[in-house]
Every structure is written in structure tokens, then in C-alpha cells.
Amino acid sequence: MTAPETPVLARVRAGQPTLWTNPDYAPEPDPEAAAGLATAVADWQAIAPLLAALFPELGPAGTITSDLIDIGALRAPLGYDTPAVGPLLLKADHALPVAGSVKARGGVFEVVMTAIAQARAAGLLRPGESPAALLSPQARAFFAARSVAVGSTGNLGLSVGIAARALGYRAVVHMSADAKAWKVERLRALGVEVVRHAADYTSAVAAARAASEADPLSAFVDDEDSELLFRGYSAAARELAGQLDALGLTIGPERPLLLYLPCGIGGAPGGVAWGARGMFGPDVHPFFVEPVQSPSALVQMARGVEVPSSVYDLGLSNRTEADGMAVATMSALVARRMTRRLAGVFTVGDDDLLRSLALAHDTAGLRLEPSAAAGFAGPHFTALSPQGAGFRARHLPPERAAQAVHVVWATGGSFVPDARFRGFLDAGRALGTSLDFSRT
Ligand SMILES: Cc1ncc(COP(=O)(O)O)c(C=O)c1O
Structure with missing residues (x-):
């Protein structure tokens, strides 16, 4: 009952x-x-x-x-x-x-922390070394072979896309039907791949998660469940x-x-x-x-x-x-x-x-x-x-x-x-x- x-x-x-x-x-x-x-x-x-x-x-x-x-x-x-x-x-x-939004606090942080963890695991960043080492040509080539994916109504996509592109990653942003066209255009201008979904935010995140999990070189920023x-x-x-x-x-x-x-x-x-x-x-x-x-x-x-x-x-x-x-x-x-x-x-x-x-x-x-x-x-x-x-x-x-x-x-x-x-x-x-x- x-x-x-x-x-x-x-x-x-x-x-x-x-x-x-x-x-x-x-x-x-x-x-x-x-x-x-x-x-x-x-x-x-x-x-x-x-x-x-x-x-x-x-x-x-x-x-x-x-x-x-x-x-x-x-x-x-x-x-x-x-x-x-x-x-x-x-x-x-x-x-x-x-x-340009609160999402800079979360999205930029998660992308950069993920990059550091990946670079450490690959031996590109030694313990105690400044993370500024991630700007090296070797590190950029390493990130260029990888992608960061996220599902978003817009602003998280902007913040993750901007941070990921700045490090040299491929970035894929799955956007819900609510996402405003200007956010999509801005991301595309940065070289971010935008996948538009006809459904709501929850569906966009689920699609993004599934696509990312199928690709071992893709890191997924999980807006629904992220410690970072x-x-x-x-x-x-x-x-x-x-x-x-x-x-x-x-x-x-x-x-x-x-x-x-x-x-x-x-x-x-x-x-x-x-x-x-x-x-x-x-x-x-x-x-x-x-x-x-x-x-x-x-x-x-x-x-x-x-x-x-x-x-x-x-x-x-x-x-x-x-x-x-x-x-x-x-x-x-x-x-x-x-x-x-x-x-x-x-x-x-x-x-x-x-x-x-x-x-x-x-x-x-x-x-x-x-x-x-x-x-x-x-x-x-x-x-x-x-x-x-x-x-x-x-x-x-x-x-x-x-x-x-x-x-x-x-x-x-x-x-x-x-x-x-x-x-x-x-x-x-x-x-x-x-x-x-x-x-x-
Ligand atoms: C401008 C703005 N305010 C508030 C929020 C809410 O943040 P959250 O979805 O993490 O609760 C968002 C999320 O995208 C946003 O873009």
C-alpha cells in the first residue's frame, strides 16, 4: 500500500x-x-x-x-x-x-584529476612532479589518443568539453533535448563532438555512459554519480x-x-x-x-x-x-x-x-x-x-x-x-x- x-x-x-x-x-x-x-x-x-x-x-x-x-x-x-x-x-x-558557470568547479576539476591519474598510471607523471608536466608533447599525444565523455543539459558539457580539449583529449558531449542551441554551437566550435538526444537528461546520461563504457580509451564523467x-x-x-x-x-x-x-x-x-x-x-x-x-x-x-x-x-x-x-x-x-x-x-x-x-x-x-x-x-x-x-x-x-x-x-x-x-x-x-x- x-x-x-x-x-x-x-x-x-x-x-x-x-x-x-x-x-x-x-x-x-x-x-x-x-x-x-x-x-x-x-x-x-x-x-x-x-x-x-x-x-x-x-x-x-x-x-x-x-x-x-x-x-x-x-x-x-x-x-x-x-x-x-x-x-x-x-x-x-x-x-x-x-x-561561465558553477560547472567549472566540478567539470574542470574532474577532467584534470582524471588526466593526472591516467598520466601517473602510464608513467608520464612521476610522483612529486608538477602536473604542469601534462603540457609536454608526449602527454598531449597520449591524451589525443583518448577521449572524455559526458552527458549534460549544457553547462557541464561546456566545462568538461573545454577542459578536455585544452589538455588535448577528444571530447564527446551527449546533450539532452533541453540543451540550448548556443551551448551546442559553442562546443562544436571548440572541436567537441556533440551528440544530441531527443530525450531528457537522464536518457542522455545513460546513452553517454553506455557509449563510453564500450570504449576502453574513453573516460566517463558521470554527473549522476561522481566523487570527483x-x-x-x-x-x-x-x-x-x-x-x-x-x-x-x-x-x-x-x-x-x-x-x-x-x-x-x-x-x-x-x-x-x-x-x-x-x-x-x-x-x-x-x-x-x-x-x-x-x-x-x-x-x-x-x-x-x-x-x-x-x-x-x-x-x-x-x-x-x-x-x-x-x-x-x-x-x-x-x-x-x-x-x-x-x-x-x-x-x-x-x-x-x-x-x-x-x-x-x-x-x-x-x-x-x-x-x-x-x-x-x-x-x-x-x-x-x-x-x-x-x-x-x-x-x-x-x-x-x-x-x-x-x-x-x-x-x-x-x-x-x-x-x-x-x-x-x-x-x-x-x-x-x-x-x-x-x-x-
Ligand atoms: C546554471 C546551472 N545552475 C545549476 C545547475 C545544477 O547543477 P547540478 O545539476 O549539479 O545540480 C546547473 C547544471 O547544469 C546549471 O547549468
């Missing part, structure tokens, strides 16, 4: 903006995540000389980092001009170098901590941190949330954000991580302008890791994504893609909405509300071609400035 549907899932089924708070949520010190974060930071440091050589835009430091921006100008338009909402900041991964991607994303938490300290907003029991992380398969937000738990212990509350038609993490986490769940089970379409989040089934790896670490998940309608995108541009000069505009609803759900009353009672008492720092993670957009961006902007402006989520 199936359990009766909860009121939250009934809202989700109806396509309403919804907050689900995690009943198993346990913000606490997390030595496992802290150790994982330390490894991730050390790995990024080790590959920095190679990254500096591969991508001159990174400068001599070879770091892939983004700014943390004060978006106080957006408080009034978003309805956050109240002491109930503390400092409002935006993590500008939409402008990350190399790939997860680790790559997680290091962002260390970067964020340094930036918050520099702004005088050091996180602690009196000043908690709320993170709003756009979610597709879950790797990027999961990795960042994991790193943040390692960095800030009990003082961070990570939330995932999803489109109302693609709430794969919400459905999976709400039903329990052991029950494979899809948004199609609830009669949802998985259709959204937020192409990076058009995912019907969450990663099982991420779901397990988030069981006690994720504070909750909320959903946002496509009209609000476009309205928020236009507001972010017109008020703060930001260039976001629709996926990246999802997090702006976060302070509403956690600090203001009746749906967040239970969360506030347990984790955000009124005396701490004005200090709590809200970070909207903007995950992509700077690579969007002008004409496409103009289209999003016009559509968002035409919808007006009244946000649907603010009435929930």
Missing part, C-alpha cells in the same frame, strides 16, 4: 512554489565533510600551476574563483527591505572563468568563508549562513553544501532550489532517499527555461549525503525565474541565465513565508534574523550570447515585477 501524499507533495504536484523542510536535518560539526573539504582544497592547490598554463584568463594563481557581491540594491524589489532578512549577498559563479565532481564543487565553501570574513561577516552561532543553491542532478549544490557543512559546521543552513516542474531533489528527499523517485511520478512535465535544472531524477549519491545535511528544498516558477533575471539585471547589472536566478526566492521562504515557520522555530530565532547572512548562489549566465540574453530580459520585463513566490 502506498503512503498517502503529504500536503507538501500535493502542492508540488500542483506546480505551486513550495518549501519542503527536511525532518531529518541535523546541523552539526561534521568531521567527514571537513576532511573532504581539506582534500578538495589541497587538490585544487596542486593543480593550480597546470590550470594557470591551460587557461591564461586565470592569471598566475591558476584559481577558478568568483566574487561575493553585495546585492542590497535588490532588497526592495524582492520584498526583503525588512530586518527579518539579514545581509543579502550573491556568489557570482555566473561569471566563473573558463566555463562533488569534491571539485565543495572547495567553493573555503573561498566563500574567506570572502565573508573579509566583509566582516564571519559566520558563527550568532551569525548563521543561509545558502540558496540551484539544483539539477544535485552534484553542484550537494558538493557546495557538503563543503559548507565542513567549513561552517552547525552554523550553515543549505537549501536547494528547483523549478516547479523539475523538483527532483524535493521529491526524492521528501519521499526518502531509498525510494527511487522521479518528478514524472507526480505528473510534472520536467519542462523549464532553466535548462541546467531540467532533471527528473536526483543523484542517489547526493541524496544519501544530504539526508541529514540539507535544510530543505524550495521551488520557483519559470515566470519568477525570468522576472528575477530581469530584476537582477536592471537593478544590479547582473547577467544571469534562468537557472541562476532561482535562489532569489530563498530569503522569502526561510525568513518570511508561513511555509518557513517550522524552520525558523528550530533554526532561525527572531533575535538572530537580522544577523543571518543570505547567500544567493548565481550559477551561470556570463557565456549566454547577447541575443539570447536579450530574449530572457524582454520576457522577464514583460512579466512585471510582482513575484509569485512572494504571495506564498
